[in-house]
Amino acid sequence: MDMDTSDLDKRLQEAKDLLRTASSGCMMAKQSELPRLPIPSLQESVDDMLRAVTPLLSEEQLAETKRKTAAFLEGDGPRLHAELLEYDKEPGRNSYLEDFWEDCYLTQRSSIAINTNPFFVLEDDPTPSRTSQIARATTLLWSSLKFCQSVRRGNLEPDMFRTTPLCMCQYPKLFGTTRIPCPKRDKVEFFPNSKHVLVMRCGLIYWFDVFDDNGELCVTESQVSDFLRNIRVEADTFDHEDCMQQAIGVLTTEERETWARLRGELCAYHDANKEAMAKIDEAILILCLDNTTPACHGEMAKSALHG
Numbered sequence: 319m320d321m322d323t324s325d326l327d328k329r330l331q332e333a334k335d336l337l338r339t340a341s342s343g344c345m346m347a348k349q350s351e352l353p354r355l356p357i358p359s360l361q362e363s364v365d366d367m368l369r370a371v372t373p374l375l376s377e378e379q380l381a382e383t384k385r386k387t388a389a390f391l392e393g394d395g396p397r398l399h400a401e402l403l404e405y406d407k408e409p410g411r412n413s414y415l416e417d418f419w420e421d422c423y424l425t426q427r428s429s430i431a432i433n434t435n436p437f438f439v440l441e442d443d444p445t446p447s448r449t450s451q452i453a454r455a456t457t458l459l460w461s462s463l464k465f466c467q468s469v470r471r472g473n474l475e476p477d478m479f480r481t482t483p484l485c486m487c488q489y490p491k492l493f494g495t496t497r498i499p500c501p502k503r504d505k506v507e508f509f510p511n512s513k514h515v516l517v518m519r520c521g522l523i524y525w526f527d528v529f530d531d532n533g534e535l536c537v538t539e540s541q542v543s544d545f546l547r548n549i550r551v552e553a554d555t556f557d558h559e560d561c562m563q564q565a566i567g568v569l570t571t572e573e574r575e576t577w578a579r580l581r582g583e584l585c586a587y588h589d590a591n592k593e594a595m596a597k598i599d600e601a602i603l604i605l606c607l608d609n610t611t612p613a614c615h616g617e618m619a620k621s622a623l624h625g
Contacts, residue, residue, distance in 0.1 A: 345472040348483035355413045357406060360399040364391060412487075424497075424504045431571040437622035439615075451607065452550065456543040459515065459605055463528055463535060463542075466493045466602060470510070470533060496599045499570075499578035509600045516597075516604040517546065519553035521565025525597060550607055558609070571624065 358366070364387050372380060406414040423434060440458075443449055448457055468474055469489050477484040494512035498505045513529040526545050530536040537545075553561075562568075569580050585592040598604075608625070612618040 345469070345474040345476060345486050345489065348476040349486065351483050352485055353482060355415060357403060357414055360391065360395050364395075421503070424506070425502065427574045429571050429573055431624045435623065437619070439618055439622055452543060452547050455546050455605060455607060456539060459546070460539045460542055462603060467529075467533070467535065469493065493602045494600065498599065499574050499581055501575060501578055504574060507599060512600045512602050514597070514601055516601040517549050517607060518567065518604060519550055519607040520556065520558045520609055521561045521567060522553045522556065523598065524549045525601065528602065546607065554609075
C-alpha cells in the first residue's frame with residue numbers, strides 16, 4: 319500500500335521520539351547510588367595539613383604552625399567541624415566540598431590563561447588523508463557534535479569505577495558553558511539549548527548553527543568541512559597584524575577584575591557589542607583555526623595553553 323510522504327515523515331519522527339524517550343535518562347540512572355564524599359575527622363585534616371606544609375616551612379615556622387594547630391584543636395576546631403557536618407546534611411547538597419571548590423576557582427583574580435586553564439594535546443590522526451588542518455578540525459568538531467547530542471539526550475551509559483558509579487552531572491556542562499568575569503567572583507553560565515559553534519582565525523570570530531530547534535543536527539560533516547574551509551579562506555584575506563590588534567579574545571588573558579570592567583564597558587558602549595558577547599557566551603564550543611605550526615612539544619604546549 320502506498321503511503322504519502324508526509325505520513326511517512328510523521329511515522330519516522332514518532333519512531334525517533336519513541337527511541338529517544340526509551341533511552342533518555344539512562345545517563346543519570348545511577349546518580350542516586352553515588353557514594354557520599356566522606357568528611358575526614360578534624361585530627362585527620364590537621365595531620366594532612368601539617369604533612370603538606372612541612373617541606374615548605376623552616377623549623378621555626380613549622381613549630382609555630384604546630385602550636386597554632388594544637389590551639390585550634392583545643393579551641394574553635396571542634397565547633398567548626400560540627401558545623402561542617404551539619405552543613406553536609408543540608409537537603410539538596412551533593413557534597414560538602416562542591417561550593418568551596420567552585421569558590422577556589424571563581425574568586426581567583428589573577429589571569430586564568432596560565433594559572434588555571436588546562437590543556438591536552440591529541441595524537442595525530444593515523445590516516446594520512448585526515449592530517450590537514452581542515453580535515454582534522456572537521457573530524458574533531460563533527461565527533462564533538464555527535465557526542466554533544468548523545469549527552470543532551472541522556473544516551474550515555476553511566477561511568478563506573480569497577481562496581482561503583484561515578485557522577486555524570488558534569489557531562490552536560492562540557493558544552494554551552496562559559497565563565498563570565500565579574501567583580502570579586504566570576505560566574506558560570508550554562509546554555510543547554512545552544513545551537514551554534516564559534517570558529518576563530520587570526521582573532522576574527524565566526525559562527526554557524528549546527529542544531530535545529532528540535533536538537534537535531536542541521537548540518538552534515540561535509541558542510542562543516544566547507545564552512546571551516548571558507549572561514550579560513552576569508553580570514554586570510556585580511557591583514558593578520560591588523561586583525562590581532564583588534565582581537566577581543568586577548569582581553570580574556572587580563573586579570574579578572576580588569577577583564578570584568580572592560581567587558582562591562584564594551585557591552586555598555588553599544589547594543590551590537592552586547593549581542594556579540596552573548597553569541598560568544600552561548601556557543602556550544604569554540605574551535606580555533608590557528609595559523610601557527612609548532613615545531614616541538616614545548617611550542618605545542620605553549621600554543622595550547624595560551625595561544
